[in-house]
Amino acid sequence: MKKVLVTGIALAMVSTIAVAEEEQNVSHQNELVVTATRDENRAIDVPISTQIIGQEEIKMSGATDLGQLLSTYVTGYNKQYPGGILNPVGLRGFKTDAHGLDQQGAVLILIDGHRVGTGNAAKINLDRIERVEVIKGPASALYGSAAMGGVINLITKKGANGFGGSVGVEAGSFDYYTAQANVEGRINDKLSIAASISGETEGDYDTVNYGTAYNSGVDRLNIGGNVTYTFNDNHEIRIGGNYSDLEGESVAWVSGNYSSYDPTTEEYSDKSTGYADLEYNGDYFADTVHWKAVLYYLWDKNHWYTGSADSTSDQTKYIQQTLGTDQQLSWKINDWNTVMIGLTVDFMDQESEGVSNYLPSAPSTPDLDYTTQGYFLQDSMDLFDNRLNIILAVRYDRFDIKTSQSKSDPSATFNGIDTDFDHVSPKIGIGMKFFDELLRVRADLGEGFKSPTAGQLGYDLYYGTRHYVGNPNLSPETSLSYNLGFDVYLDAFTFTATYFHTDYEDMIASVDDTVSEPGYTVVNYENVENALITGFDFSLDWNIAKTFDLPFDASIWSNLTINTEKENEVTGKDLTQIADYEVKSGLKLGYKGLSGQLGYTHIGPNMRSSSAEMESFEFWDLTMRYQFMENWEVKAGIYNLTDQDYSWQYGYPMPERNYRLGLTYKF
Numbered sequence: 001m002k003k004v005l006v007t008g009i010a011l012a013m014v015s016t017i018a019v020a021e022e023e024q025n026v027s028h029q030n031e032l033v034v035t036a037t038r039d040e041n042r043a044i045d046v047p048i049s050t051q052i053i054g055q056e057e058i059k060m061s062g063a064t065d066l067g068q069l070l071s072t073y074v075t076g077y078n079k080q081y082p083g084g085i086l087n088p089v090g091l092r093g094f095k096t097d098a099h100g101l102d103q104q105g106a107v108l109i110l111i112d113g114h115r116v117g118t119g120n121a122a123k124i125n126l127d128r129i130e131r132v133e134v135i136k137g138p139a140s141a142l143y144g145s146a147a148m149g150g151v152i153n154l155i156t157k158k159g160a161n162g163f164g165g166s167v168g169v170e171a172g173s174f175d176y177y178t179a180q181a182n183v184e185g186r187i188n189d190k191l192s193i194a195a196s197i198s199g200e201t202e203g204d205y206d207t208v209n210y211g212t213a214y215n216s217g218v219d220r221l222n223i224g225g226n227v228t229y230t231f232n233d234n235h236e237i238r239i240g241g242n243y244s245d246l247e248g249e250s251v252a253w254v255s256g257n258y259s260s261y262d263p264t265t266e267e268y269s270d271k272s273t274g275y276a277d278l279e280y281n282g283d284y285f286a287d288t289v290h291w292k293a294v295l296y297y298l299w300d301k302n303h304w305y306t307g308s309a310d311s312t313s314d315q316t317k318y319i320q321q322t323l324g325t326d327q328q329l330s331w332k333i334n335d336w337n338t339v340m341i342g343l344t345v346d347f348m349d350q351e352s353e354g355v356s357n358y359l360p361s362a363p364s365t366p367d368l369d370y371t372t373q374g375y376f377l378q379d380s381m382d383l384f385d386n387r388l389n390i391i392l393a394v395r396y397d398r399f400d401i402k403t404s405q406s407k408s409d410p411s412a413t414f415n416g417i418d419t420d421f422d423h424v425s426p427k428i429g430i431g432m433k434f435f436d437e438l439l440r441v442r443a444d445l446g447e448g449f450k451s452p453t454a455g456q457l458g459y460d461l462y463y464g465t466r467h468y469v470g471n472p473n474l475s476p477e478t479s480l481s482y483n484l485g486f487d488v489y490l491d492a493f494t495f496t497a498t499y500f501h502t503d504y505e506d507m508i509a510s511v512d513d514t515v516s517e518p519g520y521t522v523v524n525y526e527n528v529e530n531a532l533i534t535g536f537d538f539s540l541d542w543n544i545a546k547t548f549d550l551p552f553d554a555s556i557w558s559n560l561t562i563n564t565e566k567e568n569e570v571t572g573k574d575l576t577q578i579a580d581y582e583v584k585s586g587l588k589l590g591y592k593g594l595s596g597q598l599g600y601t602h603i604g605p606n607m608r609s610s611s612a613e614m615e616s617f618e619f620w621d622l623t624m625r626y627q628f629m630e631n632w633e634v635k636a637g638i639y640n641l642t643d644q645d646y647s648w649q650y651g652y653p654m655p656e657r658n659y660r661l662g663l664t665y666k667f
Contacts, residue, residue, distance in 0.1 A: 028541065029437055029489040035133040035153040036429075037380060037391060038113065038142055039290075039330055039340060045382065047389050047431030047442040049485060049496060051539070051559075053132040060588065060597040062623045062637040062660070064178070064200060064220075066109070066132070066154070067121035071648070072599055072621070074134055075537070075561035075582040076149075080122075080648040082205070082216035083248035085271050087122035091136045092481075092500060093533040093566060093578045094149025096121070097453070099302055101320060101348065101370065104453045106477075108139070108146040110153040112240070114277065114326050115346070117298030119146075123273045125222035125244055127180060127196040130157045136537065137500060138448030138481045141393040141427035144344065144374045148448030148479050156240065158226050159184040159194035170635070170662030174655065175203035175217075178662075195225030205655040208645040213653070214263040215249035234283040241276035251652070258651070266311040270303040290330045298322040298348075315355040316363050322348040336382045344374040350454075352406045360408040364461060366416065367407075368454045371400040391429040391444075398422040399451055403458040417458035419472040423449050440487045450477040456508055456525045467520040475527050479504045485537075492546035496539045504531040507568075529570045533578070535563040553590035558583065573610050580604035580616075593627035608650045617646035619654075633664045 029044040036048040043050055053073050063069040067087030071078045077090025088098035094106035096119030102109065105119040116124065132154050139147040163185030170178045182196035200220040206212050224242030231237070250267040254260050277296040284291065300320045307313030328342030348370040354363035376395035383390065399421055405414035427446030433439070452474040455461075459470035485498035507529035513522040537560070544554040559582075566578045581604040588597045602618040620641040626634045636659075640646075643657040 028494040029440075029487075033133055034113070034155070035110070035135050035151055036139075037340075037378065038328055038342070039338070039380075041380075044433065044437055044440055044487070044489065045386065045389050045431075047391060047429035048135060048137070048444050049442070049483070049487070049498060049537075051134040051136075053134070055130055058126055058129060058132075059625065060595070060623055061599070062621065062635075062639070064126060065122050066124040066126065066129075066152070069126060069132065070121060070134075070152070071601065072586075073559065073584055075559050075584055076136075077577060078648060079577070080654065081652050082213050082251045082654075083218045084122050084202070085218055085246055085248035085269055086120060088119060089121045089152070091134070091150035091152075092502060093504075093563070093575060094450075094479075095119075095577075096146075100318070100365070100453060101350070101368075102300075103144070103146045103346075103370075103372065104451055105146045106448075106450045107149040108143055108151050110143070110151060111242075111275065112156055112277065112279065112294075113153065114294050114296050115298060115322070115324065116154070117275055117300045117320070117322060118273050120271060120273075123244055123246055123271055124154065125198065125220070125224075125242070127182060127198050127222055128156045128194065128224050128226075128242065130155050136498075137444065137483050137502075138425070138427065138446040138479055140397075140423075140425035140448040141395045141446055142376055142378065144372065144395060144397045144425070145399075145423075145449060145451040145476070148450050148477070156226055157184055157194040158228050158238070159186065159192035161185055163187065164667055166664050166666040168633075168662055168664030170660055172637075172660030173658035174205040175201070176658075176660060177201050190230050192228045192230075193225065197223040205658070207653040208643060208656045210653055211260050212263075213251050213655075214261045215265050215267070216251050218246070218248035220247075221245040234287070236281045238279040238281075239277075240279070241274070243274035244272060246271040246273070253651075266308075267304070267306050268311060269305070270301060272301045274299045288332045290332075292326075292328050292330075294326040296322075296324050296326070298324070313355070313358050315353070317353040318350055318363070318365065320348060320350045322346055336386075338380045340376075340378040340380070342376050344372070344376075346370070346372045348372075353408045354406065355408065360410055362409040362411055362461065363406050364463075365455050366409070366414070366458065367404045369400075369402040369404070370454070373398045387433050389429075389431040389433075391427070393428075393446075394424065394426045396422065396424050397449075401454060401457060403454055415458075415460045417470065417472045419457060421476065423476050423478075425449060438489055440489070442486065443482065443484050445480075445482040448479045448481065452476065452508060452525075459523075459525075462520070465520055466523055467517055468523045469525075471525045474508060474525060475506050477504070477506050477508055477527070492543040494539075494541045496537070498537040500533075500535055500537065502533040504533060507531060529568060531568045531575055532565050533563065533575070534565040535561060537561050553588070553595070555588045556586065557588070558585035560584075571610070574607045576607045576609060579606040594624070595626075596622065596624040598622050603648075612650075614647075614650050617644065619644045619646055631666050633666065635662045635664065636660065 031043045033050045036046045061072045077095045097105035098120040102119040136150045139151045165183035167181045178200040180198035184194035186192045203217045222244045226240040228238040252262045252265040280293045303317040305311035324346040330340045350368035352363040354361040374397045378393040381390040402418045403416045429444035431442040459468040461468045481502040488495040506527040511524045540558045562581045566575045583602040586599040599621045604616045608614040623637045
């Protein structure tokens with residue numbers, strides 16, 4: 001299969017380059033990106049590849065949250081669970097922490113450049129998102145912990161264009177209903193606004209082979225917006241925020257019978273989240289110095305009701321609050337050299353609560369105070385008439401972590417921790433352009449790291465016959481990665497290819513000790529494992545209509561990842577939940593007011609555990625939009641078009657073929 005895929009990509013590359021005209025593709029190489037350097041630049045001037053999911057792609061995907069969007073366009077870890085309330089995502093073999101502190105994951109999700117406060121992509125609504133930028137590979141040199149596998153940055157709508165808005169409704173299979181309204185644009189020369197509100201509900205869905213997935217329903221409410229005030233050409237301030245209320249149930253198989261779901265399960269979860277931010281942008285000294293300052297507040301809730309007869313009898317709840325600031329100062333020394341310095345400071349506290357059989361109990365993670373300080377320096381150089389682009393960056397991070405006893409913990413003794421550690425993360429990127437920017441060759445080398453979790457540092461928990469004991473002397477997990485690649489930009493065609501290589505070191509693993517405490521297996525944590533992850537990324541975007549001068553719009557896009565190595569070098573086994581290969585492709589067609597996209601997803605086999613493999617799966621989605629009478633739009637979608645039995649996570653089949661139909665009025 002790997003040989004077939006590699007051969008197919010090579011043939012597609014050769015044949016498509018042969019038919020494409022040798023002119024610059026303005027729409028791709030001149031797109032402005034911000035995530036890779038924390039500053040706005042042309043994509044081709046940044047020697048680190050950025051995948052951009054624009055407004056048109058967001059609309060045509062039919063997705064309502066970030067997890068669904070990434071599953072359509074981005075190759076990488078994506079584990080969707082029934083009900084749509086839990087969706088960790090990942091890049092290059094690393095993933096977010098969907099339950100706890102987002103900085104303790106290995107992929108970082110940002111919104112307008114700062115932490116969004118969760119690693120659960122299902123919580124992040126797309127109503128207000130203008131575009132998404134995805135950086136694969138380590139970005140800790142600019143973003144600190146959790147950016148080991150990459151960064152996903154959501155850029156919100158700011159209302160920079162003419163004033164307008166829309167209202168819409170949509171209905172579909174499994175009692176799906178949603179209503180949405182938004183308004184955006186300039187109120188006057190100085191003031192602009194972008195705001196939205198939406199509500200969504202869906203009942204239990206049906207699977208292809210296992211009947212109804214009882215208790216898979218979900219309810220969502222999302223409200224947020226931005227207000228931007230421009231003082232003059234040099235100074236601007238923005239106030240923004242968002243609140244998402246996400247509640248759903250939990251499916252369960254009939255005990256001892258993995259062929260049908262149990263309709264009596266009453267467990268459900270509250271996954272609400274929100275943030276508020278204040279951003280200032282100012283230019284000084286004849287536009288040679290730019291200061292960006294952000295103050296943000298993050299709030300995230302994870303509340304599980306797990307009682308069997310009465311869901312409230314057993315509960316676990318974590319609420320995290322973060323107050324942080326992100327400051328960066330860019331100095332354009334001359335036409336070819338820009339230096340940036342900056343800092344990020346976060347103060348996070350977590351309150352934990354447990355209930356067992358209606359009585360207070362110890363939660364699995366105690367209360368937590370978590371302070372981080374990050375200081376970074378970056379030098380961007382554009383040499384030889386901007387043919388050679390070099391980026392050098394380094395960041396120092398310090399962590400102060402303290403655990404304390406939960407108010408619901410009835411135990412007489414509690415062993416808390418008060419520890420600190422630090423880390424330095426460097427990175428270098430080099431890009432060279434040829435043939436009037438038709439070809440770019442690039443390479444980058446960087447280190448990423450991931451902070452130990454609070455539990456790994458400070459556990460003291462009895463669960464059944466196991467006693468979990470934290471290790472306050474743990475070191476961060478680290479990775480050293482390099483990417484080698486090239487990009488071809490032609491008139492109607494863009495092709496990128498990247499080889500990636502990651503040495504993953506100091507992996508934290510649990511170690512069992514059956515001797516030290518009679519009657520219990522003591523579980524300790526140590527930095528004992530290393531791994532190797534290598535492979536290839538390919539992407540293709542071809543405007544067929546432009547190449548052949550067709551009277552209608554037609555284009556194809558495809559993203560392919562092949563993981564050639566994914567081995568735990570201590571155990572000799574494959575790392576779990578990393579597919580051998582992934583394909584995300586699509587065909588887009590349009591004529592006048594009608595447009596449509598046929599999307600295809602194929603996920604190769606992967607190890608779901610050290611000894612069990614999860615089989616490959618594939619499915620198709622079809623979405624359509626039709627604009628009429630200037631102000632009206634009808635949208636429709638057929639998801640899982642060929643009615644495939646597939647699961648993103650083993651044991652959790654996704655819905656059978658389902659339909660949605662919506663109507664929107666724009667003003």
